Amino acid sequence: MLRRTHGEVAGDLVTTTPGAPLMFRPTVVQTPAFITITILVWRFACGLIRLLYRHPVAILATLTPVYLVIRYGWQAAAWPFGSVLLALTAWGLTDRATFARWIGRRLLAFWRLIWIYRPHWSFAMSGAGLTKTARNVEYRPRLVRVTCGPVADTVTVKMLKGQSFADWTARADNLAHAFGALGCRTAIVRAGLLRLTFPRRDPLRKPLPALPIPQTVDLGAVPVGLCEDGTPWTLKVHGTHILGAGATGAGKGSLIWSTVRGLLPAIGEGLVTLVGLDPKLMELSYGRELFHRYAATPEDCADLLEEVVSLMQDRAALYGGHQRSHTPTIEYPFMLVIVDELAFLTAYQNDRDLKRRINAALATLTTQGRAVGVGVMALLQDPRKDVITIRNLFPDKIAMRLDESEQVDMVLGEGARERGALADLISPVPEIGAGVAYVRLETSPEPVRVRAAYVSDTDIRDMVAWLTDRKHDGDTLTLPQIQTSGEAA
Numbered sequence: 001m002l003r004r005t006h007g008e009v010a011g012d013l014v015t016t017t018p019g020a021p022l023m024f025r026p027t028v029v030q031t032p033a034f035i036t037i038t039i040l041v042w043r044f045a046c047g048l049i050r051l052l053y054r055h056p057v058a059i060l061a062t063l064t065p066v067y068l069v070i071r072y073g074w075q076a077a078a079w080p081f082g083s084v085l086l087a088l089t090a091w092g093l094t095d096r097a098t099f100a101r102w103i104g105r106r107l108l109a110f111w112r113l114i115w116i117y118r119p120h121w122s123f124a125m126s127g128a129g130l131t132k133t134a135r136n137v138e139y140r141p142r143l144v145r146v147t148c149g150p151v152a153d154t155v156t157v158k159m160l161k162g163q164s165f166a167d168w169t170a171r172a173d174n175l176a177h178a179f180g181a182l183g184c185r186t187a188i189v190r191a192g193l194l195r196l197t198f199p200r201r202d203p204l205r206k207p208l209p210a211l212p213i214p215q216t217v218d219l220g221a222v223p224v225g226l227c228e229d230g231t232p233w234t235l236k237v238h239g240t241h242i243l244g245a246g247a248t249g250a251g252k253g254s255l256i257w258s259t260v261r262g263l264l265p266a267i268g269e270g271l272v273t274l275v276g277l278d279p280k281l282m283e284l285s286y287g288r289e290l291f292h293r294y295a296a297t298p299e300d301c302a303d304l305l306e307e308v309v310s311l312m313q314d315r316a317a318l319y320g321g322h323q324r325s326h327t328p329t330i331e332y333p334f335m336l337v338i339v340d341e342l343a344f345l346t347a348y349q350n351d352r353d354l355k356r357r358i359n360a361a362l363a364t365l366t367t368q369g370r371a372v373g374v375g376v377m378a379l380l381q382d383p384r385k386d387v388i389t390i391r392n393l394f395p396d397k398i399a400m401r402l403d404e405s406e407q408v409d410m411v412l413g414e415g416a417r418e419r420g421a422l423a424d425l426i427s428p429v430p431e432i433g434a435g436v437a438y439v440r441l442e443t444s445p446e447p448v449r450v451r452a453a454y455v456s457d458t459d460i461r462d463m464v465a466w467l468t469d470r471k472h473d474g475d476t477l478t479l480p481q482i483q484t485s486g487e488a489a
């Protein structure tokens, strides 16, 4: 049976389908051509101004020679153009860093914008499922800006209304492949604005040799390796506690020894004392001489930890009401307690009393030690809750190669893996992956990929010799002593 459709009926449409959808025909308003042209010209002008504002160097470098050739002919233009080119080459050869900062990376950013990001943007967004369609119109997130750092591109994006940060972190892998990058890290700039970081090359691909022993020591920034953006990786050791987790062979040793190496001058001056707990008897014993106090058996470790706790409490009593923070002095040096394979002393310890004493001492140190100049740096293989119950008492965490993806959030905190901390995907091949880690510092929620420098056995022997030489030179006659509780009081 033929039946007319309901609603604002489109002409004389009829249908034989029962329950056919209502058909509406929107009113078509003819836009005058001059309005359309004005809008297009306006958009073009805005785009041009934006381009000039964001890429002045690239635009000048492209347009100036063209203008000179058209205006004066190529022979006349060749002189100024050649001179500028020569000056820029000389600048690039003599001071590479400033040339790269002011010219090179700006040109590169422009090039990568027009060659990689702009042409692939639409397809990458829809391919990654980051577009939204409403009334048959596809809306795309806006590419705001591209900048280039020494090793990575930073792309600023305006998210679509209704999108969440999690939508983007979940697509990080898709985006990396879409733009031919090694990976993609996401970070929020402000509400609605997102920063995507695409590494162009990986400065952490090759092992780093041990860093030079620094001239002076900053306990807030001890150099231990390299970040993936090519900047030095520095570790804050004073006023915090550090937990490092990594499967066997992940390179936890390089983290310990790079830290000790960075602290060496301060150890020599007596401003830093090292306390080593080495239940595996393999790692710290190699540089035993660098530690003021050292323990290996669980009993000795428990005694030593309790001694440090009592020292810390004496200091706290001394400081109480007078000062709220610690400045290292020879009398009251900063004390770093390094624990290799913490689980041997806690979870895998059969003696219940020892286990309780060690756990209690570590919990006390990590809750009260920061302000009085006692820090704990603990390493372990397995970060699960039943292995380490005091995980949350360490403000700074480092995830080296881990066996399972779930372990990443256990170490670095909820959502770290989603934000790009792929510690479970670090290569087990020592040359490629040993010493590589993701860090999440107390001050920043974004995980940063880093690699610790490799301190070989020879380097450790040299460090011992360096310290011994200084002692003999008279700089420091004895290794600084930990004051016992009686002395401190």
Ligand SMILES: Nc1ncnc2c1ncn2[C@@H]1O[C@H](COP(=O)(O)OP(=O)(O)OP(=O)(O)O)[C@@H](O)[C@H]1O
Pocket: 207, 208, 246, 247, 248, 249, 250, 251, 252, 253, 254, 381, 430, 431, 434, 435, 436, 451, 452, 453, 454, 455
């Ligand atoms: N930073 C590094 N760069 C390159 N290679 C490294 C680095 N650190 C360690 N390695 C290599 O990886 C091997 C294992 O390192 P290391 O013993 O430090 O691992 P680990 O995490 O302490 O393992 P385990 O928990 O079994 O003791 C080393 O013998 C060395 O060859």
